[in-house]
Amino acid sequence: MAVADQPTRMFGQAIKRREDPRLITGKGNYIDDIKLPGMLHAAVVRSPYAHAKINSIDTTAASQLPGVVAVFTGADIAQEQNPLPCAWAAGGVQNNVNTPRALAVDTVHYIGEGVALVVAESPYIAYDAMELVEVDYEPLDVVVDAEEATREGAPQLHENAPNNIVMHWTCGNQEAATQAIDSAEVVVRQRIRNQRLIATPMETRGYVARYDAATGEYTEWMSSQAPHVHRLLLAAFVLGIPENKLRCIAPDVGGGFGAKIFVYAEMAALLYAAKHTGYPVKWIESRRENCQATAQGRDHITDLEVAGTRDGKITGLRVHTYANLGGYLSTIAPGIPTTLYGRMVSGVYKIPSIFVDVKGVYTNTAMVDAYRGAGRPEATYAIERAVDLFADEIGMDPAEVRRRNFIQPEDFPYDNGLGMLPYDSGNYEPTLDRALELIDYQGFRREQEEGRKNGRLLGIGVTSYVEVCGVAPSKWIGLMGEGWGAGLWESANVKVHLTGKVNVTTGSLPHGQGHETTFAQLVADELGVPYEDVVVEHGDTQGTPFGYGTYGSRSAAVGGTAIYKSVSKIKEKARKLAAHMLEAAEEDIVFENGKAYVRGAPEASKTIQEIALQASVAYDLPQGMEPFLDETTYYDPPNCTFPFGTHICTVEIDPETGKVNVLRYVAVDDVGNVINPLIVDGQIHGGIAQGLAQALYEGVVYDENGQLLTGSLMDYSIPRADMVPHYELDRTVTPSPVNPMGVKGAGEAGTIASGATVSNAVIDALSHLGIRHLDMPYTGEKVWRAIHQQ
Amino acid sequence: MEISVTVNGKTYRHNVPPRLLLVHYLREQLNLTGAHVGCDTSQCGACVVDVNAQSVKSCTMLAVQADGAQVTTIEGLATNGAYHPMQESFWEMHGLQCGFCTPGMIMSATALLQRNSNPTDAEIRHALEGNLCRCTGYENIVKAVRHAAQQGRAGSNGSMHQGAKPEVPESAEELEHPRRDDGVPEKPETVGDWEGENAGVDETTPMGQGGM
Numbered sequence A: 001m002a003v004a005d006q007p008t009r010m011f012g013q014a015i016k017r018r019e020d021p022r023l024i025t026g027k028g029n030y031i032d033d034i035k036l037p038g039m040l041h042a043a044v045v046r047s048p049y050a051h052a053k054i055n056s057i058d059t060t061a062a063s064q065l066p067g068v069v070a071v072f073t074g075a076d077i078a079q080e081q082n083p084l085p086c087a088w089a090a091g092g093v094q095n096n097v098n099t100p101r102a103l104a105v106d107t108v109h110y111i112g113e114g115v116a117l118v119v120a121e122s123p124y125i126a127y128d129a130m131e132l133v134e135v136d137y138e139p140l141d142v143v144v145d146a147e148e149a150t151r152e153g154a155p156q157l158h159e160n161a162p163n164n165i166v167m168h169w170t171c172g173n174q175e176a177a178t179q180a181i182d183s184a185e186v187v188v189r190q191r192i193r194n195q196r197l198i199a200t201p202m203e204t205r206g207y208v209a210r211y212d213a214a215t216g217e218y219t220e221w222m223s224s225q226a227p228h229v230h231r232l233l234l235a236a237f238v239l240g241i242p243e244n245k246l247r248c249i250a251p252d253v254g255g256g257f258g259a260k261i262f263v264y265a266e267m268a269a270l271l272y273a274a275k276h277t278g279y280p281v282k283w284i285e286s287r288r289e290n291c292q293a294t295a296q297g298r299d300h301i302t303d304l305e306v307a308g309t310r311d312g313k314i315t316g317l318r319v320h321t322y323a324n325l326g327g328y329l330s331t332i333a334p335g336i337p338t339t340l341y342g343r344m345v346s347g348v349y350k351i352p353s354i355f356v357d358v359k360g361v362y363t364n365t366a367m368v369d370a371y372r373g374a375g376r377p378e379a380t381y382a383i384e385r386a387v388d389l390f391a392d393e394i395g396m397d398p399a400e401v402r403r404r405n406f407i408q409p410e411d412f413p414y415d416n417g418l419g420m421l422p423y424d425s426g427n428y429e430p431t432l433d434r435a436l437e438l439i440d441y442q443g444f445r446r447e448q449e450e451g452r453k454n455g456r457l458l459g460i461g462v463t464s465y466v467e468v469c470g471v472a473p474s475k476w477i478g479l480m481g482e483g484w485g486a487g488l489w490e491s492a493n494v495k496v497h498l499t500g501k502v503n504v505t506t507g508s509l510p511h512g513q514g515h516e517t518t519f520a521q522l523v524a525d526e527l528g529v530p531y532e533d534v535v536v537e538h539g540d541t542q543g544t545p546f547g548y549g550t551y552g553s554r555s556a557a558v559g560g561t562a563i564y565k566s567v568s569k570i571k572e573k574a575r576k577l578a579a580h581m582l583e584a585a586e587e588d589i590v591f592e593n594g595k596a597y598v599r600g601a602p603e604a605s606k607t608i609q610e611i612a613l614q615a616s617v618a619y620d621l622p623q624g625m626e627p628f629l630d631e632t633t634y635y636d637p638p639n640c641t642f643p644f645g646t647h648i649c650t651v652e653i654d655p656e657t658g659k660v661n662v663l664r665y666v667a668v669d670d671v672g673n674v675i676n677p678l679i680v681d682g683q684i685h686g687g688i689a690q691g692l693a694q695a696l697y698e699g700v701v702y703d704e705n706g707q708l709l710t711g712s713l714m715d716y717s718i719p720r721a722d723m724v725p726h727y728e729l730d731r732t733v734t735p736s737p738v739n740p741m742g743v744k745g746a747g748e749a750g751t752i753a754s755g756a757t758v759s760n761a762v763i764d765a766l767s768h769l770g771i772r773h774l775d776m777p778y779t780g781e782k783v784w785r786a787i788h789q790q
Numbered sequence B: 001m002e003i004s005v006t007v008n009g010k011t012y013r014h015n016v017p018p019r020l021l022l023v024h025y026l027r028e029q030l031n032l033t034g035a036h037v038g039c040d041t042s043q044c045g046a047c048v049v050d051v052n053a054q055s056v057k058s059c060t061m062l063a064v065q066a067d068g069a070q071v072t073t074i075e076g077l078a079t080n081g082a083y084h085p086m087q088e089s090f091w092e093m094h095g096l097q098c099g100f101c102t103p104g105m106i107m108s109a110t111a112l113l114q115r116n117s118n119p120t121d122a123e124i125r126h127a128l129e130g131n132l133c134r135c136t137g138y139e140n141i142v143k144a145v146r147h148a149a150q151q152g153r154a155g156s157n158g159s160m161h162q163g164a165k166p167e168v169p170e171s172a173e174e175l176e177h178p179r180r181d182d183g184v185p186e187k188p189e190t191v192g193d194w195e196g197e198n199a200g201v202d203e204t205t206p207m208g209q210g211g212m
């Protein structure tokens, strides 16, 4: 075949997204854009108390407001629905699972917990009626801090959870870690806090529910990262109906960052309202509700102890963490501070002895669950702060300490001794070298030294990270004591129609990641059809195969591989059919670039389009072959994937105001092979911004009464364009051996690295003043106080 | 109250409740759902439209205040099927991920270039401070605006209302979203009161600020 015939590979090309035309013209279809005939509007009456008994609820006045159709309370719904399930009871949670109901029945456990649902002809009327619902609360004592909640005499949230403990979980080797620490040349100890964050997708949550009384079937449109999971959990656990009586549809989703993985009370409440009013009902979360009642992230208090030698070897690590999980358990909450945090605290380092002890705790705050990175940013922050503290203590350059402790390329697959799956592949040093070079590390160190003489506060922070993503192997997550309530594979169906056009349906659920583009690139290459001929569909449980959805940076590695495998099956069938068409033996047929031919005779080929036509009309098929090219795969990978990299940033702090100014931010990531660099870089940018924002700006604040002081975008400071720097990216490529495409995952890497990177830079800028550690966020006030207390 | 508003070149007359926000009028009454609601404190800018050639957060304005106004929304930016250069640039530079902030972002960025056809990166970042994006980290948004500015200068003396013919690498049918949400009828353009016939409470408290 002439070289000119070789189609360009789509894999690896930075092509612009096919999602965008609808989104740049205002023709996206987000949840609030959905309108059904006769649709009513719901609003949720929420508790103003963080902890209170509900004595009574009087809905009379609200019900009588013209335009109000119904007002439901928790007691109404509890007659028909169960509490929401916790689907990942990791870490030994068994008898003390407490999950929310659609609406609270007798006690509220955090500010903003729903107590009544008003359904009206318009959202304005629903909001008016909310004010008329009278709830008689009896306030109870409140605890918001996880460590305090475990103390003797603290207010108790749930009868079945003494001292508010959800789980007490450990991993690693306690004895070995104790011995390493007790016998070490150097031990550094530090308490660190990883503050609570609000995911803040720009689109809040929202649902539209419909019930068909004639068939008993529900449909729910939802801003969701995992509609199949939501259908399963709502049907099987909450409503107690067969899952084939509920159809869930995610339209365009305006960001999720983890917060839309979970089953929420309002999903259930709306299904009830649709059934009992007889009309479709819509609820769109206000931003204030999003701050109060959408699951939040992080919130760890951690005591670190790191042991090592004066020549820079880390020999032991002991970590004690209180993980604040909020008033109830959210859908996968216990898995985050255990499997995704505790088992990853060793980071990129070969540390012989580690012990991790995590207490998950109930408090009178919003639920905490996965938020971009989910456990891994907390792990990275802990180990990367520990390494810097250790480097500082022994007077060694922090980059050098990292280099001396890296897991080496020949160590892979690497078992970190914490019950994590083996790290699939890695080569950490080149990312460090490249990042040091890009930022001109030595040059900046000289500038820093000079600057200090003139009172300038310059700092540089290095973070080398590894994360676990492509989260799957069902037998690991399910059987090995991880407590996951189901498998964690992914699905794909690929159909080649009579005309040769291709439809792909996937169980993944993009919400900004561009699957319609990247998955089409993948199929175009593997099947040898034009990219334009491939359409990717997702989001509707009716018409897509069951899938677990998009989170944990798993869509390319798990969902993409399911597509890849379906295409492989189609090619296999196409080869068989081509052999029949060309009257050749099957083993002599080559399928390449969309054509099947007898090896050595490419001129007499059959195109995939010709083969699809033959398969569809089915006049002449080999004995026993079914018509049509249509293959489905349920792919359960043998391992997770482990992306890694090094981020470095430089900062200058204004000594007068304490304001931190990020001078440069360099990220060298290795996410394995890259399908679309434009999209992957975009994921890294957005990821960096979120971790950087944790370091500099964001933080949820509850007062001692459990009042949320950061309840709007006025007080909860997600960054604006002028609050973040330009990011300088580069990458190394270490393909994953886990999947045939060698991809790893890129959605969370930026966030996992950037919080620790900025933290290390800020502390570095202050280290000559005797400051060893400060907790995020590094607001001007906090930094100024630290400088002036010295 | 009776209002008359020209939106994307078309004049509408409607009877609206006094407290109806402009963004809800556009979204619910006119079915122009490109302007989004992302907050309840005028922070996010997802709702930005042009009112009488000024960028306005349409969640901060009542529909009745737009009486007699000329409004341009994201839906009105493309002309004769040709994307506006700012839309092109956002597409080209991957200036959007989930797309929720995008209509407001594009409207604000377009307004910026009308004031300043050659902004620095710092000026772009400053000008977009009323528009929040949680996905992109702003890197490619800044790049897109810079690119649009360059295109504008290279092209028709900086006029941002000049639509360039889009290169069309994708076939028309692909521009359709392959989605399966059935039963979503277009709302007919009717004269009526969106609050429903029985709207009894007559305050100007915008919904969403009632909150809890």
Ligand code: FES
Pocket: B036, B037, B038, B039, B040, B041, B042, B043, B044, B045, B046, B047, B048, B057, B058, B059, B060
């Ligand atoms: S909706 Fe957020 S500023 Fe208008």
Ligand code: FES
Pocket: A202, A254, A255, A512, B095, B096, B097, B098, B099, B100, B101, B102, B132, B133, B134, B135, B136
């Ligand atoms: S693209 Fe998602 S908020 Fe901007």
